[in-house]
Amino acid sequence: MRLRSGTRQKADDRPEAPAATPGLAVELRGVRxxxxxxxxxxxxxxGVDLALPRGTFTAVMGPSGSGKSTFLQCAAGLDQPSAGSVYLGGTEITGMSENRLTELRRSRLGFVFQAFNLLPSLTVEQNVLLPLRLAGQRQDRRRAAEVLARVGLADKARRRPGELSGGQQQRVAVARALVTGPDVIFADEPTGALDTGTAAEVLGLLRHAVDTPTGSGPQAGGGYAHGATVVMVTHDPAAAAWADQVLFLADGTFAGGLERGSAEQIAARMATLTARTGAMAGAAA
Structure with missing residues (x-):
């Protein structure tokens, strides 16, 4: 992680945040x-500094109380940091009004949670189309059919969540996250309530979203040369092994990372970090 240069000064001596770094999907600077x-x-x-390029899959792990959930909430604009700056796709969201933040989340972000968060009174199709409805966009049933087919639920559009298994409900949640063609998908323990086989299916869908070009965006020739960016908080080394990189949080700061590690390598690094964190806490007591 590289150090950031200092902020520029405006003519009236108030600090001006530096411009976003090109090519990054998620950028945090000195976030507290x-x-x-x-x-x-x-x-x-x-004091978190982080720079995630577009079209990458990042897993974030750490001991209990390390700041994982807070990191995700601040990075996704669900919580305001006490200090520092957050950029999503080149747009600084720090201090953005709630109305503008809501609009940005609906149009450019996707979310997948452990608890699925599906509305039981709506059909699968209606749940998938909900982000478009909330954003005031046309209810594109053909788009819903496309994403449901992508997650293997083409024949479940008329069902309600209560008629589906847990794994199927999570696949509906993934389809809902994909329906707007988001720049970034934030996933908070997306496999925490799933068995091993079903978890692998869901992680494969997130991996596919990263590896498949979106076909939209401001590039000559029409389209980005990358897919979505996924940022996933998880406690499971097997889930983290699907990512391009694993970052480890401890005591509110990043304590190193691992590129494309196996589940065994990730588990070993996590055990070392947890032991070191516990030893430091004991020494401070």
Whole structure:
């Protein structure tokens, strides 16, 4: 992770955030998140710098309480950092109004959660089309059919979530995340409630979203030469092994990474980090 240059100064001496770095899907600069004040304050993020290129799959792991969920929430604009800047696709979202943030999340981001978060009263097709409906866009049933076919649920469009297995519900959630053709998909423990075989199917879908060009975007010849960018928080080394890189969080900061590691390598690195974090906590007690 490279160091950032200092901020420029405006004519009235107020600091101006530097421009976003070209080619990055997600960029965090000096991001801190503090809960509470005084001696009892909790520093969930303690100065995070991160630069993720477009069309990459990144897994984030760390011991319990390391700041994984806070990192994801700040990176996705679901929570405001106490300090620092967050850029999504070149757009700084720090300090953006809630209305603009909501519009950005609906049009450019996809989300997959452990709990699926499907609406039980809607059909599978209606759940998939919900992001388009909320964004005020046309309800494109052909688009819904395309993404449902991609996740292997072409014949389930008229069903309701309660009629599906857990793995099928998570595939509906993935289809919902894909329907807008998002720049970035944020996944929070997407396989936490699934068995090993079903988890592999869902991870394969996320991997495919990264490896398949979107066919849209501002490039000569029409389209990006990359697919979506996936940022996934997980506790499972087998899930993390699907990613291009694994980053490890400890005490609110990144403590190194691993490129394309096996599940065994990732588990070993995670065990070392957890042991070191526990030893440091014991020494400080």
């Amino acid at each position: 998140r503090r809960y509470g004040r005084g001696p009892g304050a909790v520093h969930a993020l303690a």
